[in-house]
Amino acid sequence: VSAEAVFLPSVSGALPHSFYDRATTEVARDLLGRFLVHQTAVGVLAGTIVETEAYGPADPANHAFRGMTKRNMVMFGPPGMLYVYRIYGMYWCCNAVTGREGLGEAVLIRALDPLIGLDVMRHNRGIEDVRLLCKGPGRLCMALGITGERNGADLAAGPVYIAGSPQPDVRVIATGRVGISQAADLPWRYYVADSPYVSRR
DNA sequence: GCTGCGATCACCT
DNA sequence: GGTGATCGCAGCG
Numbered sequence: 001v002s003a004e005a006v007f008l009p010s011v012s013g014a015l016p017h018s019f020y021d022r023a024t025t026e027v028a029r030d031l032l033g034r035f036l037v038h039q040t041a042v043g044v045l046a047g048t049i050v051e052t053e054a055y056g057p058a059d060p061a062n063h064a065f066r067g068m069t070k071r072n073m074v075m076f077g078p079p080g081m082l083y084v085y086r087i088y089g090m091y092w093c094c095n096a097v098t099g100r101e102g103l104g105e106a107v108l109i110r111a112l113d114p115l116i117g118l119d120v121m122r123h124n125r126g127i128e129d130v131r132l133l134c135k136g137p138g139r140l141c142m143a144l145g146i147t148g149e150r151n152g153a154d155l156a157a158g159p160v161y162i163a164g165s166p167q168p169d170v171r172v173i174a175t176g177r178v179g180i181s182q183a184a185d186l187p188w189r190y191y192v193a194d195s196p197y198v199s200r201r
Numbered sequence: 202g203c204t205g206c207g208a209t210c211a212c213c214t
Numbered sequence: 215g216g217t218g219a220t221c222g223c224a225g226c227g
Contacts, residue, residue: 069213070211085212085219088210089209089210089218090208090209091220095219110219137219138221178219179219
């Protein structure tokens with residue numbers, strides 16, 4: 001899909017808080033095919049979400065499982081906020097907070113089909129290959145320039161927002177989540193079948 | 202193409 | 215003091 005062929009909604013078309021105020025697995029599936037957008041000083045960077053993971057209730061792999069801490073505080077706030085955390089001391093991962101305020105649930109965004117701002121993404125990542133730009137949660141944050149500064153940002157207000165229409169025809173595959181040891185059997189990872197931008201098969 | 206490992210540090214126990 | 219919702223590269227074959 002070329003950038004010119006896509007109508008990218010402005011921040012006024014961002015999904016509202018009510019979108020996120022549902023069961024976390026439902027939101028995780030529904031995010032596939034929507035656009036993740038970052039309005040930066042050097043232009044708009046955006047991609048189509050092709051892979052997500054739900055971190056839900058009674059889930060030992062969920063950062064919020066053992067209650068509120070300094071890191072996961074945003075997860076316990078209202079739905080529709082951005083939760084960004086550092087992993088392995090060097091990468092960032094971004095999530096959308098879901099469910100009722102106080103629950104501590106979120107959807108990890110794991111991969112994008114890069115759409116707009118590819119040259120900036122290449123610069124941010126230090127590589128050329130489009131297939132690798134946003135293939136993984138750490139990589140997509142680097143490509144879009146999303147860091148801990150954005151933790152707690154309102155996804156309905158920008159500069160990071162999610163927009164786009166439901167994609168009822170997208171073929172979704174559900175598997176176990178990547179890189180966790182607890183609750184590895186729960187099929188709470190969702191990805192678009194056949195997308196070359198999914199992080200792992 | 203696949204597997205194994207080191208980097209690097211904020212956060213938690 | 216230990217650990218991770220990762221990534222990139224070396225080494226193999």
